[in-house]
Amino acid sequence: MSDSSALRLGRPAAIGLISIVGGLVLWQAAAAAFDNVLFPSATDTLQIFFAQALSGELWIHIGASLARVFAGWAAGGLLGVVLGLLIASFRPVRDFFEPTIQFLRFVPAIAWITPFTIWAGVGEVSKVMLITYGVTFMVMLNTMTGVFAIAPNKLRAARCFGAGHAHIFLYVTLPATVPFIVTGLRIGLGNGFMMLIAAEMLASDEGLGFLIFTSRLYMATDLIFLGILALGTVGLICDYGIQAVFKRGFGRYLRA
Amino acid sequence: MSATGDEGAFRPLVSFVDVSFRFGGRDAPWILRSVDLAIGRGEFFVLIGPSGCGKTTALNLLAGFEHPSAGQVLVDGEPVVEPGVERAVIFQGEDSLYPWLTVEENVTFSLRAAGLSRRERHRRARPFLQMVGLAGHRHKYPSELSGGMKQRVQLVRALVCDSLVLLMDEPFGALDAQTRSVLQDELARIWENNRVTILFITHDIAEAVLLADRVGVMTAGPESIIKQVVPIDLPRPRSRSDPAFGAAYGQLNELLAEESRRALMDGQ
Ligand SMILES: Nc1ncnc2c1ncn2[C@@H]1O[C@H](COP(=O)(O)OP(=O)(O)OP(=O)(O)O)[C@@H](O)[C@H]1O
Ligand SMILES: [Mg+2]
Numbered sequence: 001m002s003d004s005s006a007l008r009l010g011r012p013a014a015i016g017l018i019s020i021v022g023g024l025v026l027w028q029a030a031a032a033a034f035d036n037v038l039f040p041s042a043t044d045t046l047q048i049f050f051a052q053a054l055s056g057e058l059w060i061h062i063g064a065s066l067a068r069v070f071a072g073w074a075a076g077g078l079l080g081v082v083l084g085l086l087i088a089s090f091r092p093v094r095d096f097f098e099p100t101i102q103f104l105r106f107v108p109a110i111a112w113i114t115p116f117t118i119w120a121g122v123g124e125v126s127k128v129m130l131i132t133y134g135v136t137f138m139v140m141l142n143t144m145t146g147v148f149a150i151a152p153n154k155l156r157a158a159r160c161f162g163a164g165h166a167h168i169f170l171y172v173t174l175p176a177t178v179p180f181i182v183t184g185l186r187i188g189l190g191n192g193f194m195m196l197i198a199a200e201m202l203a204s205d206e207g208l209g210f211l212i213f214t215s216r217l218y219m220a221t222d223l224i225f226l227g228i229l230a231l232g233t234v235g236l237i238c239d240y241g242i243q244a245v246f247k248r249g250f251g252r253y254l255r256a
Numbered sequence: 257m258s259a260t261g262d263e264g265a266f267r268p269l270v271s272f273v274d275v276s277f278r279f280g281g282r283d284a285p286w287i288l289r290s291v292d293l294a295i296g297r298g299e300f301f302v303l304i305g306p307s308g309c310g311k312t313t314a315l316n317l318l319a320g321f322e323h324p325s326a327g328q329v330l331v332d333g334e335p336v337v338e339p340g341v342e343r344a345v346i347f348q349g350e351d352s353l354y355p356w357l358t359v360e361e362n363v364t365f366s367l368r369a370a371g372l373s374r375r376e377r378h379r380r381a382r383p384f385l386q387m388v389g390l391a392g393h394r395h396k397y398p399s400e401l402s403g404g405m406k407q408r409v410q411l412v413r414a415l416v417c418d419s420l421v422l423l424m425d426e427p428f429g430a431l432d433a434q435t436r437s438v439l440q441d442e443l444a445r446i447w448e449n450n451r452v453t454i455l456f457i458t459h460d461i462a463e464a465v466l467l468a469d470r471v472g473v474m475t476a477g478p479e480s481i482i483k484q485v486v487p488i489d490l491p492r493p494r495s496r497s498d499p500a501f502g503a504a505y506g507q508l509n510e511l512l513a514e515e516s517r518r519a520l521m522d523g524q
Contacts, residue, residue, distance in 0.1 A: 153352035156321050159339040161366035161417065171368075175356045255355045255399050 040222040045229060048222045062230055064207040065196055068124065072131025073192045077185050079132070080139025084184075087140070088147035089173055101141075109134035109191065110198050122203040130199050134191040139184035146180025147173060178253035182246050186239055193235055208234075268294035268330075269453050270301075270318060270421055275327035277313060287313050289479035290327070293472060295421075298451040302464040303482075304512055305474025306519040311457045312348060314474075315423050318455065319345050331420060341366050344414035348425035348457075350406045353398045353413075360385070360394040363412040384412045388442060404435040411443070415450075424456045428463065440466055441493075448492060461512065465504045466494050473511045476519030484511060 024042050031041035040048075052058035087097050113130060120126035154176060158168045200209025208227050215223035247254065272293040278284040287310045295301045303311050316322040317329050320339040329336045331343065339345075344366075345352075353362055361368075363385065364377040372380070385391045388408040398406055407427050414422050428436040444467055447454065458464055464471045465488055472482040488504050495501065 151351035153347045153349065154354065156319075156339065157345065157347060157352040157413075158365070158369075159321075160319060160341070160343070160345045161369060161413070162341045163365070163369040167369050172354070175354070178356075252397065253356045255397050 037219065037221060040225050044222050045225045048226050049229070052223075052226060058226070058230065060206055061208050061211045061227075062234060064204075065200065065209065065231075066234065068127050068199075068207065069131060069189070069192045069196045072128045072195070073135050073185075073189055075128070076132040076135025076137075076188060076192070077139050080136040080184060080188065081143050081181055083136070084140040084143025084181075085147065085169075085174065085177065088144040089169060104137065105141075109137070109195050113198055113202060117203065127196070127199040127204070131192045131195045134195040135188040138188040138191050139181065142180045142184025142187065143177055146177035146184075149180065150176045175253050178246075178250055182242070182250075182254065186242055189235070189238055189242065193231065197231070267297075269297040269299075269332055270295040270455065271330045272314070272317075273328045273330065275314075275317065275324045275329060277310070277317060277322065277325050285478045286325075287477060287480065288317075289481060291481050293482055295453060295455060298453055300447055300454045300456065300467055300469045302456045302458060302468035302471045303474065304458060304461065304464055304471060304508065305480065306476045306512070306516045307459070309474045309477045309515070309519070310480045311474060312425055315345070315425050315455065315457060318421070319343055319423055341370075341417040342420045344417045344419040344422055346407070346410045346414050346422065346424040346427045348427075349430065350398070350403070350410075353406060353409060355398050358395050358397055359390055359401070359409055362398065362409055363416055365413060366417050380416055381412070384415045387415075387446065388412060402435075403431050404439060407431065407439060408442075411446075415446070419452065421453045421455060424454060426457050426459065429459060436460075436463075443467065444493060461505055461508045462496060464488075464508060465490070465501055466496070471508060473508065473515070476515045483515070486511070 028042045031039050031044075036044060049058070087094050087101075109130060112133060116126045116130050116133075120129055150173065154172055155168065158172045163171065196207070197209035197212070200207040201213040204210045208231050212224050212227035212231075215221070215227065270293070272291050275288060275291045275293075276286055277288040278286045291314065293314075303314065305311050313322065317324055318331070318336060320336045320343065336343070354365070357365070360378065360381055364372075364381050367377040367380060381394075382391065385394055388411060390405065390408055390412065393401065393405065398409065401409065410427065428439050431439065440463060447467075456467060468488045471486045471488060473484050473486065474480050475483045486504070486508060490498065490500055490504065
């Protein structure tokens with residue numbers, strides 16, 4: 001790596017680090033103004049983090065949550081991409097699904113929590129289903145937007161240069177839509193976490209949602225903060241992970 | 257066929273026969289109304305006309321992207337039914353290139369669609385890439401190219417098809433004067449070698465005089481037609497400093513200015 005490229009990488013990372021450190025300092029200062037039971041400080045939270053990390057408790061919660069979110073996100077991502085491509089590419093399919101999609105857009109995934117639990121029980125299945133639903137929708141809408149955003153000249157060029165429907169779909173529509181799919185997957189992951197916490201709060205005996213919710217009953221605000229911190233950190237790492245994987249594996253499709 | 261020209265034995269490769277076009281149904285205005293045009297095999301035909309008069313529309317009809325509301329567009333005696341590689345298009349603007357493909361992959365898109373092997377595609381593309389100085393850039397992506405290079409990619413993408421006609425829609429319109437002039441010379445040189453039939457749209461009268469065998473001047477829309485076809489009988493390679501060049505320029509300029517004035521008046 002040359003000096004200049006190290007600088008290019010180093011600078012944004014350094015600025016990002018400043019924001020994290022700054023946030024922690026601000027947190028510590030703000031917490032000092034309140035009762036520690038109501039608003040635990042950064043150091044309090046760090047303390048409980050070490051205790052929970054060492055006992056292994058924290059990793060059980062994180063592991064349970066991650067497994068659920070990943071299962072739902074992967075299923076929802078796949079489903080969302082396939083549905084989005086099909087609905088946006090084929091006029092009759094689009095016309096058929098359009099009203100349903102517009103209807104469902106106004107029913108937040110959380111509204112489905114009770115029926116899903118009644119249908120699939122309080123176990124893992126209903127949680128993963130709920131996450132899948134939230135992710136599918138977000139990925140599908142973004143994928144559709146991507147298909148609609150393809151410059152008409154790209155499609156005309158493909159027809160002019162002898163590509164049939166299947167060739168256009170595989171080698172123009174799909175690659176042109178990748179940046180939108182990535183955006184959908186990233187926003188979808190956020191939706192997945194939202195569904196995850198909602199589902200875990202309602203019924204579960206492990207997971208970060210469970211940790212946050214049960215700690216409320218004991219006024220263990222430091223544990224709540226730990227749960228929130230873990231949630232944000234895990235989410236952030238996953239997001240960077242998605243970006244890195246796509247940049248490596250599909251970098252050429254992310255070019256302007 | 258009023259625009260056919262003089263000689264009786266003239267058998268056009270491309271012809272518009274009484275072509276009318278409008279977007280949509282009965283109430284929509286006519287964009288083109290009874291257009292007649294004949295382009296000979298190996299001819300470099302340039303179309304000029306006021307902005308919005310329907311030049312791109314005429315090109316789209318020939319490309320097969322749109323269909324005449326009335327009349328016929330024929331290539332080699334056969335009506336155009338759909339887009340195809342024998343009528344390769346160089347598009348107005350750069351958004352027809354695929355940003356996820358390298359230069360070489362972009363220019364061989366048609367060969368890949370036709371099922372040619374990677375090696376064969378490479379072999380066919382190489383001389384054309386060399387011809388326009390892109391050989392050293394073949395692994396680059398469009399985002400890494402200048403505007404002039406992107407238009408060269410479009411040109412090569414069309415040339416590798418070995419088409420009957422090239423359809424060029426203001427291919428150099430967005431380039432700076434220097435780059436444009438270089439590309440005009442490159443195109444003239446390529447055409448003098450392969451003599452492929454070209455329909456070329458431009459706003460630039462000097463460009464028309466530099467390149468054309470004949471120039472068709474369209475009327476301002478709506479209901480545009482090709483009001484006059486002006487032959488440019490200058491020896492090639494042409495020079496802008498030639499007095500005859502100036503004369504041809506003046507004639508076209510007058511014809512076009514008349515139409516643009518009319519367009520402005522109608523617009524008010
Ligand atoms: N999809 C469309 N629907 C309706 N009208 C259209 C459409 N596309 C173009 N037009 C109209 O058709 C007319 C001709 O457009 P066209 O693009 O062929 O003009 P042009 O001569 O190529 O113009 P320019 O020199 O600016 O490129 C214009 O008046 C334009 O407003
Ligand atoms: Mg145009």
